Amino acid sequence: MSEPVLVVGVDGSAGALTALRWAAGAARERGRGLRLVHALPDLPGPYPRSDPVHEQLLEVAAEEGVRMLADAVREVPAEVRVETALRPERPAEALLDESHRAAMVVLGTPFLRPLGRILLGSVSVALAAHARCPVILVRPHAGDDEPPAEGPVVVGVDGTPASEEAIAIAFEEASWRRARLIALHCRPGVRGKAPTAAAEELLAERLAGWPEKYPDVVVDRVVRPGRPAERLLDLADRAQLLVVGSRGFGGLALGSTSQTLMSSALCPVVVARAPAK
Secondary structure, three states: OOOOEEEEEOOOOHHHHHHHHHHHHHHHHHOOOEEEEEEOOOOOOOOOOOOHHHHHHHHHHHHHHHHHHHHHHOOOOOOOOEEEEEEOOOHHHHHHHHHOOEEEEEEEOOOOOOOOOOOOOHHHHHHHHHOOOOEEEEOOOOOOOOOOOOOOEEEEOOOOHHHHHHHHHHHHHHHHHOOOEEEEEEEOOOOOOOOOHHHHHHHHHHHOOHHHHOOOOOEEEEEEEOOHHHHHHHHHOOOOEEEEEOOOOOOOOOOHHHHHHHHHOOOOEEEEOOOOO
């Protein structure tokens, strides 16, 4: 079986181009291939018989998709293996299917809105909740054109086994990037109070074994009171990557903390998803 590749959603937008460049850099450093995927727009179909106008619209959409993919290929360094796919399904359906065979799915995001948030689309939400591999939403720091290449990797750690996948991804990414890793655990309580011994012990338990597996990664263990989303957003402003679980911090299918970070973090966000068994 061939090694899983990085799958990138291509739609011709500036956000998708930023994500493509980020993914191409990651693929080059790690010796992985890229698979660029464009899903055809969902055109209303005629009923009950085929309509020549509808068929023409489909042909135009396919031609535009082929052009987008060709333009995207030109952005990929020559040493990176690249393949393309023009898929007839809706974007979420196509990328969810691609996630079964991918190392990760990389998506672009719109620029931040005036209130410091982006409007998450249905594709991002669907993949973050249901993909069979990690999903990365790529965006730069405020005022920058490209995502950050310096700073720590930050991971949110809660008290459930669900955060184990996030921890694994965070250590791997920190090792690849030669970056410091900040592991944050938030406990309920009043802001400003000292962390409890129990909270520090829980964080140590969740991280047990990982420093030995990645001896090159320097880990800062941080326990803070307050809401996880607020604390993680503070750290994301200076990070090159933020890793969170799709569940945890409340146990929802896509937790409120994860959604807040996907909308507001000023760095690329990895939503940890376990690969298909």
